[in-house]
Amino acid sequence: xxxxxxxxxxxxxxxxxxxxxxxxxxxxxxxxxxxxxxxxxxxxxxxxxxxxxxxxxxxxxxxxxxxxxxxxxxxxxxxxxxxxxxxxxxxxxxxxxxxxxxxxxxxxxxxxxxxxxxxxxxxxxxxxxxxxxxxxxxxxxxxxxxxxxxxxxxxxxxxxxxxxxxxxxxxxxxxxxxxxxxxxxxxxxxxxxxxxxxxxxxxxxxxxxxxxxxxxxxxxxxxxxxxxxxx
Numbered sequence: 001x002x003x004x005x006x007x008x009x010x011x012x013x014x015x016x017x018x019x020x021x022x023x024x025x026x027x028x029x030x031x032x033x034x035x036x037x038x039x040x041x042x043x044x045x046x047x048x049x050x051x052x053x054x055x056x057x058x059x060x061x062x063x064x065x066x067x068x069x070x071x072x073x074x075x076x077x078x079x080x081x082x083x084x085x086x087x088x089x090x091x092x093x094x095x096x097x098x099x100x101x102x103x104x105x106x107x108x109x110x111x112x113x114x115x116x117x118x119x120x121x122x123x124x125x126x127x128x129x130x131x132x133x134x135x136x137x138x139x140x141x142x143x144x145x146x147x148x149x150x151x152x153x154x155x156x157x158x159x160x161x162x163x164x165x166x167x168x169x170x171x172x173x174x175x176x177x178x179x180x181x182x183x184x185x186x187x188x189x190x191x192x193x194x195x196x197x198x199x200x201x202x203x204x205x206x207x208x209x210x211x212x213x214x215x216x217x218x219x220x221x222x223x224x225x226x227x228x229x230x231x
Contacts, residue, residue: 001029006074027074068107079104106128143184154177157206181200
């Protein structure tokens, strides 16, 4: 699916709504499995092992990281050289693509920051931050209840919380997105209402978790262990 959608991007240069969603799902599926594997391997490596066992775990981790980098750089190249570069794209497309760009830089930063020399990790974090901010600027042209705008706020707040370790900023961003959308829910038709409230519930779930952890001075919860993000 990933290769098919990549071919569609290369041939068409611009995608409709359904194609954008298929592109997102295709890459998220292949990268998601490897992110989950990397977390398991990281957890295993943190336990007591025989020297030989630890060597095997670390070698496997490097292989997974290499595959993650290949996938992330592949989709980032499509976004940068084709999709975002297209001068005809709408505000909604711009938000969607800059959000994707931020997401895939964030995914790489998760394991690049785990290195002794984290220079590349910090560069990747900066790229993620700039991409998310570009998406937020473009999102001002969209309704506060627009699912793409809400999904951006959700993922950007996860970036603040998990990567930058800035829980206050994460909570402020998620709360503002939720509050802004609440005031306009009554004007939505049923289908759009369901889409908006689904993501708003995810924002609220994260807020509840983060505020609870802050109150208890607990450590950050991994994304797949509690914190929610959008595809």
